[in-house]
Amino acid sequence: MTEEQVILVDENDNQIGLMPKMEAHEKALLHRAFSVFIFNDNNELMLQQRAMHKYHSPGLWTNTCCSHQRNGETNLQAGKRRLQEEMGFVTELKESTSFIYKAPFDNGLTEHEYDHVMIGSYNEDPIINPDEAADWKWMPLEGVKVDMALNPQYYTAWFKIIFEKFYEFININK
Numbered sequence: 411m412t413e414e415q416v417i418l419v420d421e422n423d424n425q426i427g428l429m430p431k432m433e434a435h436e437k438a439l440l441h442r443a444f445s446v447f448i449f450n451d452n453n454e455l456m457l458q459q460r461a462m463h464k465y466h467s468p469g470l471w472t473n474t475c476c477s478h479q480r481n482g483e484t485n486l487q488a489g490k491r492r493l494q495e496e497m498g499f500v501t502e503l504k505e506s507t508s509f510i511y512k513a514p515f516d517n518g519l520t521e522h523e524y525d526h527v528m529i530g531s532y533n534e535d536p537i538i539n540p541d542e543a544a545d546w547k548w549m550p551l552e553g554v555k556v557d558m559a560l561n562p563q564y565y566t567a568w569f570k571i572i573f574e575k576f577y578e579f580i581n582i583n584k
Contacts, residue, residue: 498537
């Protein structure tokens with residue numbers, strides 16, 4: 411099986427090429443990504459605990475799902491595809507905001523992403539894919555914010571950045 415390709419972009423999210431995912435992370439090159447946030451009717455966020463065998467951030471809590479767009483795929487198509495693959499359901503999504511971040515990891519890899527944040531609504535339990543997620547839970551946004559401040563080591567780098575920079579935006583615009 412060939413390695414998944416990521417879309418290399420410039421600082422304005424213009425596509426400038428394709429590269430195997432691991433190579434892009436080894437070279438810390440800016441590439442397109444997305445983060446999906448699913449809320450229920452109680453204004454709780456569905457969190458995912460990353461599978462223990464993930465190549466970075468294993469076992470850490472993060473937003474509902476995240477990944478990379480495929481060449482020719484829109485943000486919304488990618489978000490719905492990955493939501494199904496990781497969490498076992500699909501729901502309508504809307505684009506919320508986007509930002510660039512860079513986060514080096516202890517294993518020598520670096521996430522340097524132009525991250526598109528999408529928000530959706532769902533009220534059922536997911537059917538998680540054990541290859542992607544170890545666990546899941548609903549948490550109120552304020553509870554996530556408090557726990558993240560007390561226990562930052564339990565959360566992924568991008569999730570902490572989103573909360574630090576975009577908490578009000580996500581909370582208001584879902």
